[in-house]
Amino acid sequence: MATRVVIAEDEAIIRLDLKETLQEEGYDVVGETGRGDEAVELVRQLEPDLAILDVKMPGLDGLAAAREISTEKKSAVLILTAFSQRDLIEQARDAGALAYLVKPFQRSELIPAVEIALGRHREMRALHDQTQSLEDQLETRKLVDRAKGILMDNHAMSENEAFDWIQKTAMNTRGKAKDVAEQVIAGSISPDSDAGA
Structure with missing residues (x-):
């Protein structure tokens, strides 16, 4: 069964590029939005394996959305941002992000970041179950x-x-x-x- 993904990115071109790349790589994009608050709702409704969240979004920023999704342990979280400052990386980690990707990114960087987030989430769930x-x-x-x-x-x-x-x-x-x-x-x-x- 294909890995199910929700994408939350307020720039439509980047969102479309992400969707096409993920679909070409065999992932199933089950939902997409440009708002952080809608991303949290989509994750609750669709229960994807992964949520890809941009940091800067209307409604709720990616870090706040990541915090909500991670608290509920619904899915793995991958944060996208145009910034690579250490404090932002630490904030993303503290919000529950399991992987991090700086824009603009190459296709060769996206899939490993996705797999890292999924692998870490799988580990956490396995440990949680035990x-x-x-x-x-x-x-x-x-x-x-x-x-x-x-x-x-x-x-x-x-x-x-x-x-x-x-x-x-x-x-x-x-x-x-x-x-x-x-x-x-x-x-x-x-x-x-x-x-x-």
């Missing part, structure tokens, strides 16, 4: 991130490969991602050992 409290989620996230770093450094894995290995190992051992992460950090399991097979 944990109860916010403290557990935060601790699990920190442990999994540390374990991913170890796997990336020591086993030449990408971030996605490392996360997938942790998840698969947790399923194979009927454990939790947190437990596998702790074992990776302790050095008691690795992709070279039988536990991940």
